[in-house]
Amino acid sequence: MDLRALFSSNDPIDAGEAFTNRQRQWELVASALEEHLRRIASPAFDVEDLEAPRDNVAVFHGVGGVGKSTLLRKLETVLASAEQRPAQWGAPAWSGERILPIRIDLSRSAGLDFERVVLTIRLALAAAVGRPLPSFDLALRRYWDAQHPGEPLEEYVRRTGLVGRFGKALPQQLQAAVSEVVGALQLPGLAGSAIGQVTTALVGALRERRERAQALAGCARTEALLEAEPDLEALSYYPHLLAWEISRLPAKQAVVPIILLDTFEDTGDRHRDLERLLQRIVWLMPNSFFVISGRSRLAWADDSLQGQLDYTGPAAWPQLAAPADRSARDLGQSSRQHLLGDFSSQDCDAYLARRLTHDGQPLIGPDIRDVITRRSHGLPLHLDLAVARFLEIRRTGRTPIPADFDHTFPALIARTLSDLTPDERHVLRSASLLDAFDLDLATRAAGLTHQAAARQLIERPMVTEDPYAIWPYHLHGAIRAAVRTADDHADDGWTPADWHRAAERALAALGDQWRATASRAFSRTLLVACLRQGLRLARDHRLDDLSWLPDAAIAYDSDAIWEPLAPSAPDQPGSPQPPLDSPADALVELLTTLARRQREHREHTVDRLTAVLDCGLLPGELAEMATYYRAKANRDLGRNEASRHGMQQVADGGGRLALRARRGLADAARIDGDFPTALAVAQPLGYEGRQQRVLGDIWWAHGDIARALAAYETARAEAEHHGNAGEQAISQARLTLAVAFTDPARATDEIALATQLLDGLAQRATTLITHIAALVQDAGSPGVTDRAQTLRTELTVAGLTWLNPSLDTALAFHHAVLGADQDLTATIDHLRESTATGGYAHCTDIAHFMADLPLPEPGTHTQWLDSASATRERWRALVTARRAHLNTPS
Structure with missing residues (x-):
């Protein structure tokens, strides 16, 4: 029952914990547990073997709020009662085994210490088994009397609330264990003695190899543990006795503990003190299965932790070792370490529909659910925060509307930043400006001189990795949106000036990466990627200095490939495009228009470019680019005179596009049927002016297909020599049309080549020319x-x-x-x-x-x-x- 929902209104609401998806996670746990049961049932299994590798652990990790605690609570419920298993979860393969789930919340808010962890496990066994576990109980009683003199264990259990979960069986079982020892040793005079005397007697009997003592406490290390100083260090080794006692339970009382350790990240500190003690429990209880949840992967299989923990390295924890690359790790390819992913859109909607109901119907309408789902990026915490906001608004008497949920929540920032170091928080904010990043980009955007903080950040589950991308890392969408758009109430929160400076640093770093690789084979891919990020940074942060962007825009134009460049939408979905009131706005509009003209009506292209030119914010060379492409669009619309005027203006300017504009004038003369003028203008154009392609068009119009083909082939070869894929495809398409008139058989191969060259290029007109060629063929x-x-x-x-x-x-x-x-x-x-x-x-x-x-x-x-x-x-x-x-x- 959700008590907050219950007390939010006088109008009764059916509210409970909705659980959706996670079928894959159940299958992983069920499979691992089945394997564990087979292993401990094997005659070769030895609970006292301290050298064998351990594979009694499964780990779920993910960002804060992704639903790890909810998953563990559900696993506890399902393992305790099969009737509680969701319909989509299949029945487990095991049968006839008594499974004992024990969930322990390790969060700081729970105030749990190591003593209570051990007590919780023993209390759960007391309730389930109903009998003493003598060697462990005697050791525990000795520890308690030494460390808590004058405080009865019964009182402690009652005061801490543990009795409410497990009942009052443990104190009686501890006393029964002492009595059992006294009776087994046939020492009636010790019946009322202090626990120390009883322990001494048992140790003596074990040294003398007395049969009754060995039957009672036959674990090989019982003697050493009972003689050790009863302090916290000794307590951390007592689970070895507990595992031994569990292994020798009678069949009717036998259980397999499944210990679920939740919020494991809260055990971390500089020296890993609590983590070391908890790891000992896992290692010393190999017949118990542990499910651990935390924000990060469990690093026990890393050799780098040697000296900080007792058991480290892939030999000790083979199923916790990370795969070769992080992408495989994030996809769950590490056999026992699983990244807990976000909900799908369908799961988000189903969760919200079931979370709050009234008279059996969803209380949150589909329009609001749609907005919440979109803003959540699949993060369950965002869904829960939205539900809380829905109840809060409803309590005021107002009916919630979709606009109430079209934002992020400050609580997301609090959860995200809570366990990051100051340098990591600084890098996180800087990286949130970028769609994707690498270590160098994140470090430079943060203005740091060392990569340590960036390297630490990418190991957090809020960062995912695609090793095949230009920049392999990107932030979780919901966290990125929260960091960038919500009010940041952290002590080290950034001011608007801080964000502006970080945007300038990020833009400069992108430019340096592009320039450093401009001559390499993948430079075009990097150019487009840098432009997409750089244009958004310049636009959203109103950067006055366009820096390297004009040079990159010219490089983008030169290849005539026209990959989509539109930067991601402004942070608030549904908000209108800002007016063109800065050079960055004008440049974004120019380049996105040039890319989109391949997919929209040329009339829109003319209108957009006219608006760009009218704002007067573009520097000269970029304004020339807008004028040239508006002239081309006018030509495509059949407005030859307007096209000629624009081309003449650019040609007279003598700039970078002057040769192209003269080619446009040659095309205009050809279109008007003035072929002598077209030929005269074309002769001095050279490769930059696409001379051979223009000549091919002229000879084609004359039906002189042989000369046209020769010109087109030369044009294609020149484009290939210069590495210009766009021009190569254009020349090939024109050649295809010419060939189709004379040689239908050859046309098949030429059309196939044109199609291959056009693959991945946004050249709609050129593609349609090949379709016309197919008709001619x-x-x-x-x-x-x-x-x-x-x-x-x-x-x-x-x-x-x-x-x-x-x-x-x-x-x-x-x-x-x-x-x-x-x-x-x-x-x-x-x-x-x-x-x-x-x-x-x-x-x-x-x-x-x-x-x-x-x-x-x-x-x-x-x-x-x-x-x-x-x-x-x-x-x-x-x-x-x-x-x-x-x-x-x-």
């Missing part, structure tokens, strides 16, 4: 017309109207090959209508040439390089050749 075959209609729809949706004339040219070729005069006439009419403004009007001439039809009057005023008749002959010859290929009659 199949010209004269059934289905081409229907495929062309589908493709036309794609062009319209994308705002790529400049490709419609190419599509119509492909259709005209198809109809001319078939001799379908009526369809050809309709295609020519559509071409004439779509090119009425002058752009691509020469495609209307080409359609006439293919069918050997006379040009209408007035003509299109196309200025061919040789003559209209020569161009006519070349295009007509292509149709004739295709008919011969298909053996289609005229």
